[in-house]
Amino acid sequence: MLSFECDYNIGAHPLVLQKLIETNMCPQPGYGEDEYTASAKQKIKAACGREGLDVHFLAGGTQTNRIVIDSMLHPVQGVIAATTGHVAAHEAGAIEASGHKVLCVPGHDGKVQADEVEALIKAFYKDASYTHMVFPGMLYISHPTEYGTLYTKAELTALSEVCRAYKIPLFVDGARLGYGLMSKQTDVTLGDLCDLCDVFYIGGTKVGALCGEAVVFTHSNTPAHFFTFIKQNGALLAKGRLIGAQFDALFTDDLYFKLGQNAIEMAEELKSICAAKGYKTYLDSPTNQQFFVLENDKCAELSKHVRFSEWERPDEQHTVIRLATSWGTTRQDLAALAEVL
Numbered sequence: 001m002l003s004f005e006c007d008y009n010i011g012a013h014p015l016v017l018q019k020l021i022e023t024n025m026c027p028q029p030g031y032g033e034d035e036y037t038a039s040a041k042q043k044i045k046a047a048c049g050r051e052g053l054d055v056h057f058l059a060g061g062t063q064t065n066r067i068v069i070d071s072m073l074h075p076v077q078g079v080i081a082a083t084t085g086h087v088a089a090h091e092a093g094a095i096e097a098s099g100h101k102v103l104c105v106p107g108h109d110g111k112v113q114a115d116e117v118e119a120l121i122k123a124f125y126k127d128a129s130y131t132h133m134v135f136p137g138m139l140y141i142s143h144p145t146e147y148g149t150l151y152t153k154a155e156l157t158a159l160s161e162v163c164r165a166y167k168i169p170l171f172v173d174g175a176r177l178g179y180g181l182m183s184k185q186t187d188v189t190l191g192d193l194c195d196l197c198d199v200f201y202i203g204g205t206k207v208g209a210l211c212g213e214a215v216v217f218t219h220s221n222t223p224a225h226f227f228t229f230i231k232q233n234g235a236l237l238a239k240g241r242l243i244g245a246q247f248d249a250l251f252t253d254d255l256y257f258k259l260g261q262n263a264i265e266m267a268e269e270l271k272s273i274c275a276a277k278g279y280k281t282y283l284d285s286p287t288n289q290q291f292f293v294l295e296n297d298k299c300a301e302l303s304k305h306v307r308f309s310e311w312e313r314p315d316e317q318h319t320v321i322r323l324a325t326s327w328g329t330t331r332q333d334l335a336a337l338a339e340v341l
Contacts, residue, residue: 002336004270005307006206007176007288007326012246013208013259019249020210023241030238032057037244043251044202044214048190054217056226057243061175062091063235064201064213069138070098070233071223072169072199077137079171080117082107084146086173101134109283110145114158121166139163142173143188143200144180148285153187153196160196169198169221176287178207178260178327184268185286194218204243208250208259208327212243259327263288266325269334274323277341282311288325293318305340 003009011017019036028034041055058064065087069079078101081088087095088102095102105116121136139159143151151159163170172193177200180186193200198221204212223229230236237243250256267288274292275281282291291311294302299319302308309322323337 002306002333002340004323004325004333004337005309007179007263007324008206009307010326010328012210013249013255013327015252015255016209016246016249019245020242023245028241030240031236032240032244034241034244036241036248040214040244040247040251043248044216047251047256048194048216050191050194050218052220053194054220054222056215056217056222056230057240057247058201058213058215058230058235059211059237059243060205061086061173061203061213062094063233064215065091065140065173066094066098067230067233067235068171068199068201068215069095069100069140071226071229072171073100073137074135075099076135078103078134079138079140080105080112080120080136081140082110082112082142082145084110085112085140086142086146086175087140089146100137103134103136107145107147109149110142110147111149111151111155112139112141112159114155114162117159118162118166121162121168136166136168138169138171140171140173142175143193144176144183144285144287144289147283147291148287148289149283150180150183150186150286151188153192156188156192156196163198170196172197172200174201175203175213176206176289177202178256179263179288180260182257182260182264183286184264202247202256204246204250206326207256207263209243209246212246214247263325263327263329266329266331266334269331270323270325270337273334273338273341277338279341282314282320290323290325291320292323293320295319302340306337 084107202214
């Protein structure tokens, strides 16, 4: 079976594994106080071009989203997100389980629009009984989105302006950030995220690591006792070096960006292969997630040879599927896919 169902279907890049092996027998303090974690934090700050950042490492995306959101919100507040946003659709109610409602706005190819976010906030405060309701306390977006689309710098700026006008933080889920940063169609950099967002994370799980996400607080705004909050939620690894060493490797010699570039190059080739075979594109994604519309019988036939994700049903006769490339996708993988198609 060919595997294109996600971007975390293989282990870790060899250089990441090599770093873990090289450091394996070196005694280090626990809970992220080790030298590899310290080195990784400095390298991330250098890549962002900012010294005044606070970096923390967590193991996975859902865990990270829940902890960041819960730690930054008051108990009476909820988080604004697209209806297709990961926290709204694919995290098993993790945010709601922490006591915070997800307040949904429409997703436009996965993205939210500044005017619709502001309209939701204005409507809330215009309601005479708003004190009986869940306060909008944060805006959550994914970059890239769940549909592989990207925010432009202008769109991020508009969202940031709305958030600052209403004094709520802007949180960017960067589980696939490496693929967004290396897209040929982006004008957003790590430095822009530091300027425009209050907190974002750099995804490692989907971009070359065995596991791990690097949370970056950008404006001296880390929630009080955040370290203890991580511990309280069972997310503090005793062997914090496991994630620190991986990010130390990922941010050495631009490896993280090279891995992102590979996924983008493979996605462009995949798109060309599918177009040549007559597959209809569902939307134009500039990143590693590519979406196609198949007749249901074709979808069933393809599933005998290729693993992919079924995304949605536009009608009773068709299925939208997702084919995802990753840092580890090769041209041999694509050649085999072309033969199957």
